[in-house]
Amino acid sequence: MRIKELFNDDDAVSPVIGVILMVAITVILAAVIASFVLGLGDQTQSATPQASFSFDYDAGPGNDTEGVLSITHDGGDTLNGDEVYVRGSGLTDDGAGSIPAADYDLDRNTSPASWSNAGGSTEISAGNGVDVAVRNFYDIRVVYESAEGDSSATLGQDTGPEA
Numbered sequence: 001m002r003i004k005e006l007f008n009d010d011d012a013v014s015p016v017i018g019v020i021l022m023v024a025i026t027v028i029l030a031a032v033i034a035s036f037v038l039g040l041g042d043q044t045q046s047a048t049p050q051a052s053f054s055f056d057y058d059a060g061p062g063n064d065t066e067g068v069l070s071i072t073h074d075g076g077d078t079l080n081g082d083e084v085y086v087r088g089s090g091l092t093d094d095g096a097g098s099i100p101a102a103d104y105d106l107d108r109n110t111s112p113a114s115w116s117n118a119g120g121s122t123e124i125s126a127g128n129g130v131d132v133a134v135r136n137f138y139d140i141r142v143v144y145e146s147a148e149g150d151s152s153a154t155l156g157q158d159t160g161p162e163a
Contacts, residue, residue, distance in 0.1 A: 051076030053142050053156030057134070065136050066092055069158070072129040079155075081122030083145055086130065090138025090160060137162040 052074045059067040071086065073079070134140065138160040145152040 048151055048153040049077035049079055049144055049155075051079060051144075051155050055140070055156070055158035057136075057138075057158075057160060059136065067134060067136060069132045069134045069138065069140060069160075070129055071132060071140075071142060071156070071158075073124050073126055075126045078126075079124040079144065080147070081124055083147055084124055084155075085143045085145060086132055086140060087143050088138060088140040090135040090140065090163075092133040092135055134160065136160045139163055 054072045054074050056070045056072075057067055058070070132140065138158075140158050141154050142156040143152060144155050
């Protein structure tokens with residue numbers, strides 16, 4: 001056996017494959033760095049909040065067509081009142097069909113609706129509620145809409161007994 005043949009043997013990985021691997025690694029690194037520099041990685045962090053709501057309809061005394069719908073935040077993320085809306089049909093006090101939560105007074109007896117929040121802030125956390133004057137055929141949704149307007153989601157929905 002000749003030792004010189006071992007040093008001159010070309011049966012190893014071709015230099016072309018090595019160059020291809022280096023180019024692939026460079027392209028992947030460039031894509032990762034570019035996504036962080038351009039801020040594309042931050043978009044995945046602005047997720048829609050998760051919250052659950054309960055709905056309880058109480059017909060008005062002696063009135064079959066109008067009543068009060070109590071909406072209560074049962075659990076999940078704390079929400080910003082400026083980004084939560086009560087929308088739908090059958091609202092008696094708001095012809096537009098959309099009530100921003102931040103416009104509510106902070107006691108349960110104010111018309112058209114009010115978030116009960118002892119702290120006086122616009123944050124909506126578990127246990128906070130709102131009373132909405134509705135007709136018995138209502139179709140109401142609690143909607144989250146981000147301040148930037150780039151995302152929205154329905155967090156809860158309920159329909160009236162005559163819907």
